[in-house]
Amino acid sequence: MxxxxxxxxxxxxxxTAFALAFTSLPAAAVDxxxxxxxxxxxxxxxxxxxxxxxxxxxxxxxxxxxxxxxxxxxxxxxxxxxxxxxxxxxxxxxxxxxxxxxxxxxxxxxxxxxxxxxxxxxxxxxxxxxxxxxxxxxxxxxxxxxxxxxxxxxxxxxxxxxxxxxxxxxxxxxxxxxxxxxxxxxxxxxxxxxxxxxxxxxxxxxxxxxxxxxxxxxxxxxxxxxxxxxxxxxxGALPAKANLTKVADIQLAAPGKTILVPRPIPQTVMILAHGGLDRSDPDWYAATILNYVLGGGGFSSRLMDEVREKRGLTYGIGSSLQSYDHANLISVSGSTVNDKAAEAISVTKQIWGDVAKNGITEAELRDAQTYLTGSFPLQFTNNGAIAGLLLQVQRDDLGIEYLNKRNDLLNAVTISDVKRVAARLLDPAKLTTILVGQPTGITPDGTLYKP
The missing domain is CATH 3.30.830.10 (Metalloenzyme, LuxS/M16 peptidase-like)
Structure with missing residues (x-):
């Protein structure tokens, strides 16, 4: 550099430090x-x-x-x-x-x-x-x-x-x-x-x-x-229209496949993913809570509790919802020692399937809503963060009142909403698994980028 x-x-x-020191958190409504x-x-x-x-x-x-x-x-x-x-x-x-x-x-x-x-x-x-x-x-x-x-x-x-x-x-x-x-x-x-x-x-x-x-x-x-x-x-001096090539929408390929990138390293990096939902989908807010409970909530999530805390299979594992212009997915990422990779993946898929079948608990719903709404003002700590939020809301086409409605939309989610979305969204059989390392006990369906 x-x-x-x-x-x-x-x-x-x-x-940024100056802004953090002198910019107060927003009031009840963002003007x-x-x-x-x-x-x-x-x-x-x-x-x-x-x-x-x-x-x-x-x-x-x-x-x-x-x-x-x-x-x-x-x-x-x-x-x-x-x-x-x-x-x-x-x-x-x-x-x-x-x-x-x-x-x-x-x-x-x-x-x-x-x-x-x-x-x-x-x-x-x-x-x-x-x-x-x-x-x-x-x-x-x-x-x-x-x-x-x-x-x-x-x-x-x-x-x-x-x-x-x-x-x-x-x-x-x-x-x-x-x-x-x-x-x-x-x-x-x-x-x-x-x-x-x-x-x-x-x-x-x-x-x-x-x-x-x-x-x-x-x-x-x-x-x-x-x-x-x-x-x-x-x-104003920019051209009215850009010369853009059309890009087609795509559904995720290779459902359920396991792909290995062999590398002589002591740990296995793993990514598991399958199709998600569009940002404009009415179920997005239920899916946000689902993701928080599943793996987006750090140490309070199911994956961290089961894979790390109870079994010691990883230092960290988490999930995320990703909505792009032409594809949507929900994914899990983490790492583990090579001889524990098979167990870590098996436990991850078990949790995936259990949440798909049974949903989450009322306590998990309340905790997720409390955190996701209570932490939201922390995203308004400086002008750069506020401008970034405004820009993302525009890019997602959520409407100018979204920031003032967002917490209400999350709080309106019910336990039955999350269970319905979990059944719709989570399918362990369709999880495509990417592994980098030399995991034991796993037979991949394909190999990429051999050293």
Missing amino acids: DAMKMIRQTGALLL IEKVVSPGGVEAWLVRDAKNPIISLQYAFQGGTELDPQDKLGLAIMAASTMDEGAGDLDSQAFQGKLDDNSITLTFSAGRDGFAGQVTTLRETKDTAFDLLRLALTRPRFDNEAVERIRNQLLTSLRRSQADPNYWAQLAFGETLFPGHAYGRPQRGTAQTLAAVTRDDLVAFARTRLAREGLKVAVSGDITAAELAPLLDSLF
Whole structure:
């Protein structure tokens, strides 16, 4: 990592600490203003005049799943280079301005979107927003910066190959999403990263970033009247529509299969997964409580209690619900010593089946509702966190009143709702299992990535 970037990130941490110290938790209701610029760019705003910090976050449609097959990693490479100089400012001058004004400006590429954020003090907002405008509309992609970032990404990729979790994720994608964009390595390979050219990066910025589908969220010391014209300044020069390739929806493949990635390591990394449900599904809130009880609640979850506490088979195991634009799943991840892998997987599937058949208890329901609703205000501890929540709510199309309704929706879930969803969602026979290591007592259905 460059020294300038390290300094800038240190400044970002100081800004975050400042925000944590001076931003109070939200009141009973979150006051969200819908701001529409003269040019039609929309943003959601939570105004907070108690501290002089502004966080603006945004997301464009289309992420790493749109990378060409021969240039995987393009979106991540673009995200890593768009702050390496813009307009008349080369990388050193651009990042020097960020550092001198304690501004955080970053880009990121996810599976389904390309996002960014800027965090600034109110007194430096004009400089911050001007730098963001330049990065979005006039990124330089100087050859020196491109090659430096390419080498950093390649180095990171090589280091990852020593991590069994890296191979678990690769096998997970290839097994569950064969032939689909989700099955490809998001970070690319050494060959595909080497194939990305400066022209590819320029074309990415010109054709993939557009106003259609753009989501913007802002929290901090700025009024709606101040924000509206800034939205046109930031995003108004972008094209109306992006050039996006259509990606098909996919159902998870290989139900019930066990795939091994053999590695000479003392522990086995394991991922178990099968189909989940869409974020818009009315059963999402019952599934959220189900997941908390099953494995999302840390030491209070069934999996941690049975697999770790009672049997000592793992240091940690947990479950999660994941809803993407084109696929949904529920998964379990953890690790265990090689000679205990078969038992750990067997116990996990037993718990999966027991909850599917019998649901959860009233006490578990109450505990999950208490935790999930009571911990929710902790997500509002700073302007960056608030803006991030606003952005995710927009991306999930949950409506501007969601944050004020969310706890009521969770509290409305009944024990019969959870049992119904457990029977619908959990099927141990359909759990696809990915193992990395040299587990004993397991005969895999297939092998990937032999050393």
